[in-house]
Amino acid sequence: MRYLNSTLNRIDHLYTVSQFQSEVETRRERLFGDVKRMFHGSALMSHLVIEDNIFVNAKNKNDPEMTKIKTSIIRESKLQPTWGQNLPKCFIPLELEFETLIRKGINVITIEDLRNINTHHPIRPLTDAELKVFLKFQHAIGKILYFDEPGLDTHITLLPTYLIDAFKSIITDKRFCKGEKQREDLWNLMSQKE
Secondary structure: OHHHHHHHOOOOOEEOOEOOOOOHHHHHHHHHHHHHHHHOOOHHHHHEEOOOOOEOOOOOOOOOHHHHHHHHHHHHHHOOOOOOOOOOOOHHHHHHHHHHHHHOOOOEEEHHHHHHHHHOOOOOOOOHHHHHHHHHHHHHOOOOEOOOOOOOOOEEEOOHHHHHHHHHHHOOOHHHHOOOHHHHHHHHHHHOOO
C-alpha cells in the first residue's frame, strides 16, 4: 500500500476489475470484500471505484461486464468538475507534457520552461494570455499549483503533493529529528537567533 500512495494521489479514480467468470458471485464477494478491507480507513479509498463489483472474462469479447465498465466510467466522468465544459483542444498537449514531466520526477518548472515547452506545441503555441488561462484553470481543478501574483508567478508546481511533502520535511517537531544527525543539525542551525 505504501507504493500505491504516491501513485494514487495523482490518479482521479482507480478501477478494480477482475477476469474470472467461474464461481463469479462467490469470488466477486470475497475479492471486493478484501479490497474494501485493505483500503478501509485509508485516504486511498476515495480513489477506488468498486461499488459496481465488476468482473471481466478476458476470454469473452462479448462479456456483458464490459457494458458495466463503460457505464461506470461515464458516470464517474460526469462527476468531474470539468464535465460539460468546452475546453480548448490546444490545452491537451500541455496537460500530457505535464504528466510526462511528473513521471520523470520533475515536479516544479519555471514559467520560462513552460514557454519553451509551448513553442514546441503540435497544434499551435498558446499566447501568453492563453497560457495564463491554462495555468489558472489547471490550478482551479487542483492539477497544479500556480499563483498569478508577483514573485510567485515564476514557478509552477506540477504535483501539488510535492509542495506538501517539501513542507513536511522542513516543518516538523524537533522530537521527530532525534537520531537523524543531518536533520538535528539543520534544526539547530535554523533555531539559532541572529
